[in-house]
Amino acid sequence: MSAVRTVLGDIRPGELGVTDAHDHLFFRSPLLPGRELADASAAQAELAAFRAAGGRSIVQWTPYGLGRRAAGLPRLSRAAGVHVVCATGLHQAAHYDEESLAGLRGGLADVFVRELTKGIGPSGVRAGLVKVAGGFHALDAHARWTMGAAAEAHHATGAPVAVHLEMGTGALDVLDLLCGELEVPPHRVILGHLNRSPDSVVQRQAAESGCYLAFDGPSRAHHATDWRMPDAVRALAEGGFGHRLLLGGDTVVSGARSVDGGPGMPYLLRRVRLRLEAELGTDLVHRILTENPGRAFAVDWT
Template sequence: MRTVLGDIAPAGLGVCDAHDHLFLRSPQLPGQELDDPEAAAAELRAFRAAGGSAVIQWTPYGMGRGAAELPRLARESGVHIVAATGLHQAAHYAPEVLERLRSGPAGLFVAELTEGIGGTGPRAGMIKVAGGFHGLDAHARHTMAAAAEAQRATGAVIGVHLELGTGAQAVLDLLCGELAVPPDRVILGHLNRSPDLVAHRAAAEAGAYLAFDGPSRAHHATDWRLPEALAALAEAGFGDRILLGGDTTTAGARSVNGGPGMPHLLRRHRERLDIALGKDLVTQFLTANPARAFAADWARAPQDPHKGRETRRAPTA
């Protein structure tokens, strides 16, 4: 398990928020930037007080990851933090940023996973990419091809933003079919946003991990449909594929600003799931499953170390 403070045994991860954000910046969310280190520190303290041990930050390249702050925040809070490399949808970037990366994003991803973000910062522990609404555009296909190349070189898991929870099969057809990424190296995010039990089961049968993240979003069918979706998967034998996360993406959603924030996952949200599904199963979702999903054999050498050196001086954003 590659954290911002170094590698740890997967069993040491503890209770894990498998998809969240301490720092995030996007032109799609003007005025709601997560860019305050002290607010991030307060959120981690609240998460720790609620029983949390680890946070996977899915913020990828170019979206204000706060890479330089993450090691200090991990040390001070006692919470393991895993950082991400990768790229989100094109809409989250200025055109010149994407043009600069067009010829070699795989090299950037490998470098950030094995050498460090910006060459000297903490190493990333996962790759984040994104699909579109029920499909994949050219940017998504290009980014996912680079992610597959970096995954083969490092063993890192690929986390996928599914737009409104849709397009899981298109992602799996590309990543696991055409690009030959092992299904257990793929995490499909935001499945709670589309409570399609048939699609959920198909993704689980394919062997991917399923992330149900972002509780208490009034404009998604999240909290009130979640027990039904998770129960259906567990009853079908896929309880070992389920991950839970908070996905805090705006300053107003932080608990320190009156929103649900990171602690909500382990407070009211977990209480409801415990009642509906049983405490043992929910504990599995929060501990054993993320320990497997985010683990990797980091001792293996990259297939093409030269690519990593080419992008070593890339910005850390």
Template sequence: MSPAVRTVLGDLDPAELGVCDAHDHLFFASRLLPGQELDDVPAAAAELAAFRAAGGGAVVQWTPHGLNRRAAELPALSAAAGVHLVAATGLHRAAHYDELPDPERWAELFTAELTEGIGPDGPRAGLIKVAGGFHGLDGHARRTMAAAAAAHHATGAPIGIHHELGSAADQVLELLCGRLGVPPHRVLLGHLNRFPDPAMHRELARSGAFLAFDGPSRANAATDWRLLGTLVDLVEAGHAGQLLLGGDTTTAAARSAADGPGMPFLLTGLRPRLAAALGEEAVELILRRNPARAFGVDWH
């Protein structure tokens, strides 16, 4: 079988993915963000349309199980906007939930959502999303990562990791790749922009994992001003082929329709700066070819 990106409209040739926002949210709700739920279908449609108008071709929604994925809405939104969408299974940090599924069934749940569909009417997921802690891996993180590894081995799916402070990625690699046998190129280390340590980033890149810098849609992180320099450093160190970019829009106030940066900012605000610093070839690699490899899977 040839690699395929598992979108909400079916499996897709990775070459057709287009310019990709590799980590974002159309729908998201958590008890940690009261009053800022992403739950409005017309607003999600408008955000996708704005992203498409800016030159975007694909969005990977990292919203996992139990946080208002609205998975059944995604196929129609994708078709209407002409934007490929990838949905996620998995679990976030325990603090986001009032109630969690039975831990004994997490691997089964993730696998079912990847191979059968999300709920009774939703599409199949194309990504497993789990989370580390603040500075290390607590028991919940270790259990979810063990379940994610089992689901990966059953399906081939990539695993995206939310690092709360951009830290503990080395512990994630030790667990997922060292102990649980997940190939490094199937691991996407997220939010590394929150921990702008160039030496650590280069060490993580040497593992072979993908490094995701996702958060410019927040436009409020203390390390945002260091993002461009961080990417330039990694490209100059020879790791351009492992870099991913995403907006990570997690609140209604951050959407472009609410005068926030939203999904389009990745292409209207960040892309020109990247092109000026790195050249168009590197930008095409980061926004188009790298996501095609990161999310293109030999499904089984």
């Protein structure tokens, strides 16, 4: 039977409820010095605020080596009454030092499989997806290496593969590699940040492949996200792809948390949901927030 693998164990897809399909409770990278998501009390408060706004589940895309703090996630999940899905995987090379990457060469897929099936370190917390990343309009050797390992892990376990698209670009290159050369079924691939490069042709082509499209993260000045999102979602839904859409908040730095004065996780439900409902109707938005995540992240675990 298909199940979503949370930090407290496997649950039925229908138990997810309203879901933030891409966010972070913890995140640490040398690219963001001094802006780490590392405060457990702040993470707890953010989960509580998300729950108060009507949220029931979040999918944390923080991968291996970036401070995901897997051992502490079950306590936070229980305290807030929010399901949490944890990721394995590897981000772009710039987020790691060479020594860390060197230690993974030759066994990256094994790391992913172990974290999906046995657990992350001594915590026993099992990941529920593999997160990898492309580059800006291209796939470098690191991206191809990590996506190859992610494909191996998928074929061994069935786990979905979630992809950070740099500035929303490179979607079709990612699909050519993952779904073409590496034979990952398209419905097991989730593309993040397509909204940051609002090319309706590419969005439709990606949707036609059968993958999921995550519209994740509130607008920045150089991201045409919120104000174009209703039109993009409408076009995709009218094209028959409403069942392949996901929504997320993608909080990656401490100042972006609602408890620190930023939009944070509640923004997805407090503002984004309401705007989409006003323009697209409540039924479609409800399906995107509840039914679609259940399909995207549920796996017949092997």
